[in-house]
Amino acid sequence: MSSYQLNVNGTVHTVDVTGNTPLLWVLRDTLGLVGTKYGCGIGECGACTVHLDGVAMKSCGTAIKDLGSAKVTTIEGLARDGRLTALQQAWCTLDVSQCGYCQGGQIMCATALLAAKPKPTDADIDKAMSDNLCRCATYTRIRQAIHAAAGA
Amino acid sequence: MSAIPESPTPSASLDRRSFLKVSALAGGGLLIGTYFRWGGATALAEAVTATPVNFAPNVFISIAPDGAVSLIAPNSEMGQGAKTALPMILAEELDVSWDKVTISQADLNPAYGRQSAVGSGSTPGNYAPLRQAGATARAMLVAAAAETWSVPAGECTTANGTVIHAASTRRLPYGDLTARAAALPVPTSVTPKDPKDFKLLGTRVAGVDNEKIVTGQALYGIDQHQPGMVYAAFVKCPVFGGKVASVSLDDAKKFPGVKDAFVLDGIGGLTSGVAIIADSTWNAFYAASNLKVQWEEGEGVSQSSEDFAKQAQALATAAGGPTVPEGAKSLNATYHYPFLAHATLEPQNCTALFKDGLIEMWCPTQMPSSGQRLVTQGLGLPASKVVVHVTRLGGGFGRRGSNEFSLEAAAIAHRLEGTPVKLTWMREQDFQHDNYRSNGWHFFTGGVDGAGKVVALHDHFVKVQGQVGGMNGGGFPFNVMAGSRVESSQIPASIPTGYWRAPGDNGNVWAVQSFVDELAHAAGKDPLAFTLDLLAAVPAAPPPGAGGRGGGGRGGGFAASKMVAVLKLAAEKAGWGTPRPKGEGQGLAICNANGAYVAIIADVSVSPAGVLTIHKLTAAVDAGLIVNLSSAENQVQGSMLDGIGAAWFLKVTIDRGSVAQANFDDYALLGMANSPPVVDVHFVPSLAPPTGLGEPALPPAAPAVCNAIFAATGKRIRTLPFAGEDLKWS
Ligand code: FES
Ligand code: FES
Secondary structure, three states, X not given: OEEEEEEEOOEEXXXXXXXXXXXXXXXXXXXXXXXXXXXXXXXXXXXXEEXXXXXXXEHHHOEHHHOOOOEEEOHHHOOEOOEOOHHHHHHHHOOOOOOOOOHHHHHHHHHHHHHHXXXXXXXXXXXXXXXXXXXXXXXXXXXXXXXXXXXX | OOOOOOOOOOOOOOOOOOOEEEEEOOOOOEEEEEEEEOOOOOHHHXXXXXXXXXXXXXXXXXXXXXXXXXXXEOOOOOOOOHHHHHHHHHHHHHOOOHHHEEEEEOOOOHHHOOOOOOOOOHHHHHHHHHHHHHHHHHHHHHHHHHHHHOOOHHHEEEEOOEEEEHHHOXXXXXXXXXXXXXXXXXOOOOOOOOHHHOOOOOOOOOOOOHHHHHOOOOOEHHHOOOOOOEEEEEEEOOOOOOXXXXXXXXXXXXXXXXXXXXXXXXXXXXXXXXXXXXXOHHHHHHHHHHOOEEEEOOHHHHOOHHHHHXXXXXXXXXXXXXXXXXXXXXXXXXXXXXXXXXXXXXXXXXXXXXXXXXXXEEEOOOOHHHHHHHHHHHHOOOHHHEEEEEOEOOOOOOHHHOOHHHHHHHHHHHHXXXXXXXXXXXXXXXXXXXXXXXXXXEEEEEEEOOOXXXXXXXXXXXXXXXXXXXXXXXXXXXXXXXXXEEEEEEEOOOOOEOOOOOOOOOXXXXXXXXXXXXXXXXXXXXXXXXXXXXXXXOOOOOOOOOOOOOOOOOOOOOOHHHHHHHHHHHHHHHOOOOOOOOOEEEEEEEEEEOOEEEEXXXXXXXXXXXXXXEEEEEEEEEOOOOOOHHHHHHHHHHHHHHHHHHHHHOOEOEEOOEEOOOOOOOOOOOOHHHOOOEEEEEEOOOOOOOOOOOOOOOOOHHHHHXXXXXXXXXXXXXXXXXXXXXXXXX
């Protein structure tokens, strides 16, 4: 066990965990931020997607000892002062979710996409979202919601 | 606002025999209990418990003095939309505005009756009782207002949570009437609205938990937390039927963060394994992945998918083939589909606490009663000492109708008396210890005469041993065609199989609808015209022997006219029959399941190099009255893509008695890039009671695509998944 400092959604935490613990489990088990989900643990599903300094990353593949000083944003940290982002709002209005388990990861990934490409094409969306699996296969509406938010 | 707690304990005084019960709430509100029949008699429910469907109370309406209406949802929410659809029905009949209704998830309690979220049954099973409950409440509020004003109830109307007496322009909001209404006798018969007057049902209503989901606040089973909780992994033998031979528990305890380790064996219903208790999920997983266990693999180790295929062929050969009438064109074709895993994105998990002789569980389950039964039997506790809290589910698809993970968590908690424990399955374990969709083979023989008429239709259907995955009455057209025949054989095996979305239809409809397409081409007919001809020959009354919930669907007999209507609608919307160049094609398939009628047309292209692109899917659906148009459309779109993704990419292979696939890298779910850009869903307008909708559009999606591939390339797909198939053409 060692001590690590990390900045999550603007708050600095000190955690005592084994150094190989993936960020995913530090968020979920140590900090109680359970909006970031476990789906595969090997970087294949995208359910655990967070932002490290604004870049979408899979938190199951980032050991806490390798995190360094990167600022972490999770799905809980997207809405500021209770105001949903345009993307979150589009997700609600278009009623994208079914079980919803993948959707936090989908939104984190799509948020990073829109930050890099404010008006993505279908091909951009296919490429950026290709690692985020939805077992309920809500892809039709995920695509619509990204376009809707981009137009907002 | 409500006097009803989130997880209510029904009062012992509640009369379970009366249909409705009304009582005043402490705060002056009106509480209506309704007793309803879980009416969607389903395969899963039937097989898991043989007790007859009965009436028991399981929904409670409360109307608070501020007019807020609250409803308890008996069925778990796994993405099928029940948590939104059920209160919509109530709000419609009550005549309250949607934004005044809230809903909470019920725990397992006999007072709520059957709480299974299986077989597309949540909405059809609850529709009539909820209408009755809403209409009764509304009638009593009207009576209370009429009494207040000394006018006949017949002169009063309702709108938006208000009773109106138009003649005197008086109005009273429901909240002002709760105390007086609660004192009234419950009317014995009320007339619900005429469905043609529905205002809310049939509209698009966004899911009640959407905002929680997009902000990471929706709590699933895997997100449960109890004070002082420890984390567990449970390691089982990869070979089905195997058990722990030996393990060094001292070694297990040396892994970082591990607090305890023990073997669980000899508990009824529980597969032997090693429990690892740690201070975090990660530390439990790490130890579980690195621990050396000696397994006693048992006899199951000799099983393999390869060997099953040989046995299937041998069974078919031994059975011999039927003969096709002299002069008719004869077709023989073998179709095969593999085992599938459920792969719910939330892996199986359960949190449990054993304290003061009571097991309390927080569990993502589709059938809480079966979990409770497993635990009572396995641990020898009375049902009253096993409490199940139902959480939101990260996908169901039939997986969480079985509850072995609940028993594992409860057994671990039992050992750790006083300490709550969260058991989470690693994804690898989730793949290796599923109840798989059964594999299956169809050995078809068909004959068409010179006029293109089907004169012989025979199928020998083979699958591994197991209750689930049989042919539902053979599926259309076997269920209706005189002289057609289905024989079936089972291969002796001990692979755990179970319910997978649209059980009995998910693979078989692909095979049958593909073979029908073969027959159409052999007959030299357009597949649409050919299927319409087959439908035209169906007698109006349900044919004898086309029974069960079968191809005839669970909603009773097969109504050919409904199938014709959806087929024509799909054909019109998809522009069926427009000539296309080689490399492009359309395919169609139909399915009747859970009482619904579905026709799907796929538009695809295949490049000369063999790369498949699905451009568009068009579905026409008759599912009775649509409760929530938004979630209904979402369900149909998702289930079509689910069916196509499985047929395209997915298989579970058995090797040495265990599953070869371990994670999503070798079980590649459909992703965004392969999802068609256009997925159109058209519902046939209907005022008939709603049917199930979470499953019936899945089975016909894959054959529509495969038939379209044939139209584009002339290549017939007879083995799933087809990702490796050579589709090149020139
Ligand atoms: S849990 Fe990280 S990608 Fe699946
Ligand atoms: S909504 Fe269920 S996994 Fe995406």
